[in-house]
Amino acid sequence: MEKNNEKPLYLQFAEMFRQMILNGELNVGDMLPPEIELAKTYSVARITIRKAINELVQDHLLIRRVGNGTFVSEPKIERELVSVAGFTERLQSRGIKAGAITIEVNRMKADMKMANLLLIPQGSEIVEIVRLRLIHEVPVALEYSYLPLTLFPDIDKESFDNNSLYLLLENKYSIRPYHSSKTLELTRATNKEAKLLELSKGAPLFLMMATVFTEDNRVMEYVKTLFIGERFRFQVY
Known part of the structure; x- marks a missing residue:
């Protein structure tokens, strides 16, 4: 020096x-x-x-x-707020090894809140898919996806581990995301979230909530994703 x-x-x-x-x-x-x-x-x-x-x-x-x-430290992962590309495709296009572990797949009736979010009648059947998102086999996000069964019959019978959900929807149902509306806020990890993400309870997380639309303006998915705060940086274009 x-x-x-x-x-x-x-x-x-x-x-x-x-x-x-x-x-x-x-x-x-x-x-x-x-x-x-x-x-x-x-x-x-x-x-x-x-x-x-x-x-x-x-x-x-x-x-x-x-x-x-x-x-x-691991470098921050850039995440675009306006993009409708899937998690897997977005990261793999940058040479990042992305994966997913399915935690739960549940078929249920839409309550009033979920019916309003998906623009379907209350009581309609929907599927909840809970997945742990991985980068280089390390947990970085927890994702809750809600899909209407009217658009995607028997989607709950598919395998979602390490597979792109959007690629599956396009290949099997000829439906792809066209645009979305998103919100982003800060939250803290609950006991369950902390355990899955290998964090301490109360660790800071980004909560992104998105409504995803088809080209003809039908809601194809409502998704909530909890991102580990120190691993992501969000961009607005």
């Missing part, structure tokens, strides 16, 4: 650690040595190392885990 450099010393260390991550000297999941050890290694004050690490935490390149240490 150049101590006579105009750039503050902690920023020089931040840039050094940044380059180590970008060059692959430090990989996702690697733990940094303790601050006091890094301070001794580079013969600088511990506060210098701490400020350098804080810079990279703010840039989402590092993540602090209380009681465990500081680790190289």
